[in-house]
Amino acid sequence: MSFKLDTPIDMHLHLREGKLLKDVLQWSAEQFAAGVIMPNLVPPVDNMDRLRKYRKEILENLKEKQFTPLMTLFLRHYSYRELEEAKGEIFSIKLYPKGITTNSEKGVSSIEEFYPVFEIMEELEIPLSVHGETNGFVLDREREFAPIYIQLAERFPKLKIIMEHISTKELAELVRDYPNLYATVTLHHLLFTLDDLAGGRLNPHFFCKPILKTPVDRAVLQRLVREGHPRVMFGSDSAPHILRDKLKGAAGVFSAPVALPLLAHFFDGDWKGLQRFISDNARRNFNLQIPEKEVEILEIPWEVPHIVGEVIPLLAGERLRFRVRGIG
């Protein structure tokens, strides 16, 4: 059994820089036609010079040439002129609350302070990507952020706001309420819970922000994705850290190698549903013009590599039911 996906897109991807980028890039480039590349490097990608150099570094390291990096800027107080210049070259601007995830120390502590930037973005039709968590108790951070999403959605009705990596029942419900709220869902929040991180032995390869949640949260996310909500899209949030850093507690799940095989398992025959989630919704919602690319999924068992460079992938060494043609 096999089927073909048309132009799969990863709407939330961390590629890092330097050696790490070289090690992980091919796993995304071979499975996807495009990826929205997160800007939380050190220093952050917050000007066009840095962004162009970063895009160049990605393109130069591509072996699979047919992959489009959709670049993002790290939110700061951009001027109209800066964003006018950026518009054609960026997909979105990413808001990180201060100190909430990897390299977010330069993030936002007051949302109103950025209203002038959001007004410019609304006018220039630049989407806003949001890591929506407060600094509260780890299990409550995302639901505590919901009022801020509502505030933004109501105050900027023409701004397209992407709630990144939603992980709770509350946000899965919120996405239905506002036509300008969009959501990405990761593989790990769709398939796993806190039990996978800490139910048996502690497994740091399931540690990420937002943290994995409860079986109820997961069930609601699964329903949202299965029903094919038009504003819900796949974003892996694949976030590689070298093993040494993971053992020091770094947050991030490196899911890129297993993304399509596990999504095929989840959709299990509903290939139209997978096509919507992995590509059609994103292309329609943001009018993305990505060169077409066909990716074939085979129902042939595949063993996940034990390590990629110095990074342990999600489900390392396990045998999966599906594989991507030509990979691994």
Added chain:
Amino acid sequence: MSFKLDTPIDMHLHLREGKLLKDVLQWSAEQFAAGVIMPNLVPPVDNMDRLRKYRKEILENLKEKQFTPLMTLFLRHYSYRELEEAKGEIFSIKLYPKGITTNSEKGVSSIEEFYPVFEIMEELEIPLSVHGETNGFVLDREREFAPIYIQLAERFPKLKIIMEHISTKELAELVRDYPNLYATVTLHHLLFTLDDLAGGRLNPHFFCKPILKTPVDRAVLQRLVREGHPRVMFGSDSAPHILRDKLKGAAGVFSAPVALPLLAHFFDGDWKGLQRFISDNARRNFNLQIPEKEVEILEIPWEVPHIVGEVIPLLAGERLRFRVRGIG
């Protein structure tokens, strides 16, 4: 400033065997007059021959001679005759649900199956210590176990049932409802939450079973301990694992070195409250005849050792406000 504790007792303690025992023992023996020693070794302590050898090993390794190990047996289908023989030499019998924590693979899967043993224990006045967790979702395991505590408390009204290391609001409330339900509270569940394990970087030294819970659970536990409920006692559940095993995900917090200093910090002047929690409640509830021992706490800053043998203690390297005279 200094004050003296009379005969402090740790009502829940893992001392392990061999080299690990040698490395960790002094930290408990120097701070406490006695400790209830858990039987989850490999193989478990489930017969008097094994128990006597284990007690002998503990006593032989004591540098501080004034420490009484209160031994426990791992629950299995004991006969009347066996328990009659054991009675004078054990404090309690410990029930582990199957597979729920370190070395609990030989634990219990059906509670009714052990009613005949509980009847004998009730008659012989041997307390039952319980690790009260189901095999459910990690955050729900303890509250899901509450009906089993109620079932046991009602079916065996003269059996003293100790709910070990309670970590949730629900069990903190349950202890008030039945005169034959007792509870131990650990240092880590009293002071920390899931945020300490996973709110920032992942910190395996805060990983234990039951898992650390929410700020609400902690607040209710703190109220219970502060009000000095007569059936609530200190049990550290200090559970050393060598660093190599911790990095492989082993569950357990090695809190013995910081037990009294941190409890002094928590009670902060209410030394009568601390005395009740650390000793008086336990001695009265179980009529413990422990040789008296005075332990002096000094308000002099103390730095927690970075490592004890091959084990990282709780708050390793941090500076605490209190210390125990003659230690560290």
